[in-house]
Amino acid sequence: MHKKTVSLLSIVFLAVSLSACSDGGGDTPASPAPAAASAEGLWNGTSNSGRSVAGLILNDGTYWFLYTLMGNPSVVAGVVQGNGTSQNGSITSSNTKDFNLEGLGILNASINGSYIVKQSLSGTIVIANNGGQSTFTTTYDADYDAPPNPALLTGTYSGSTATTGGVETVTVTLSAPGSITGSTASLCNFAVAHLPRGAAGMCMTYRSRSALAHARMERTP
Numbered sequence: 065m066h067k068k069t070v071s072l073l074s075i076v077f078l079a080v081s082l083s084a085c086s087d088g089g090g091d092t093p094a095s096p097a098p099a100a101a102s103a104e105g106l107w108n109g110t111s112n113s114g115r116s117v118a119g120l121i122l123n124d125g126t127y128w129f130l131y132t133l134m135g136n137p138s139v140v141a142g143v144v145q146g147n148g149t150s151q152n153g154s155i156t157s158s159n160t161k162d163f164n165l166e167g168l169g170i171l172n173a174s175i176n177g178s179y180i181v182k183q184s185l186s187g188t189i190v191i192a193n194n195g196g197q198s199t200f201t202t203t204y205d206a207d208y209d210a211p212p213n214p215a216l217l218t219g220t221y222s223g224s225t226a227t228t229g230g231v232e233t234v235t236v237t238l239s240a241p242g243s244i245t246g247s248t249a250s251l252c253n254f255a256v257a258h259l260p261r262g263a264a265g266m267c268m269t270y271r272s273r274s275a276l277a278h279a280r281m282e283r284t285p
Contacts, residue, residue: 101181102125102181103121103148103150103155103181104122104123105121105182105185105205106119106207106208107119107121107129107202107203107205108205109185109186109200109201110200110201110202111198111199112198112199112200114134115132115133115134115137116131117129117130117132117202118130121148121150124147125147125149125150126146126147127144127145127146127148128143129144129145129200130142131143131144141164141166142162142163142166144161144162144175145161146160146161146175148175150179153178153179153180154177154178154179155175155178155179155185155187156174157175160172160175160189161173171191171193172191172192172193173189173190173192174189174192175188175190176190182204182206183203184204185201185203186199186200217238218239219237220236220238221235221236221237221238222234222235222236225248232249233249234246234248235247242257243255243256244256
């Protein structure tokens with residue numbers, strides 16, 4: 065099999081996973097115009113605890129960040145999601161949710177940090193429940209600026225998915241017209257419709273039943 069890491073695809077899976085295997089749906093509102101000098105973009109880096117971090121910040125301030133197990137960048141340990149404000153080199157968010165798959169559940173948190181547009185982003189995440197905190201440092205991924213081309217992702221992928229019940233296999237099929245379908249070994253099925261954003265990246269509407277999908281998948285020949 066041809067192994068392929070799909071960063072933007074993992075972000076789509078984040079949105080799908082937050083339905084937590086319950087039906088949901090609705091149209092995503094039109095995206096606002098890109099915010100000048102904001103922290104918008106695709107970011108990759110590490111945390112002070114030895115975790116790999118990969119995330120996406122949209123032009124409306126909405127963000128998703130995957131993080132892995134300590135010292136093991138191939139296994140996703142959770143996702144941080146919320147909406148923040150970034151301007152003049154500072155970024156803040158008071159409604160952060162940490163969806164932890166290491167047994168801690170869903171944690172309330174906040175983020176404060178700094179950035180250089182399309183270069184670097186770093187910050188501190190403070191957990192409201194227990195006062196714990198961690199820091200992260202990331203660099204900008206220029207893939208975010210590439211013209212959207214869903215056809216590049218077309219194909220069938222198989223890999224692993226992290227759920228609250230453990231790790232299981234998952235199969236996902238992407239079609240050029242804009243559909244994503246798949247299922248896990250426990251028969252948790254999902255269907256997603258995606259379309260290119262006006263600037264870059266992807267936005268999506270969905271009705272789904274899914275688990276948190278692993279960022280690394282293997283493409284079936």
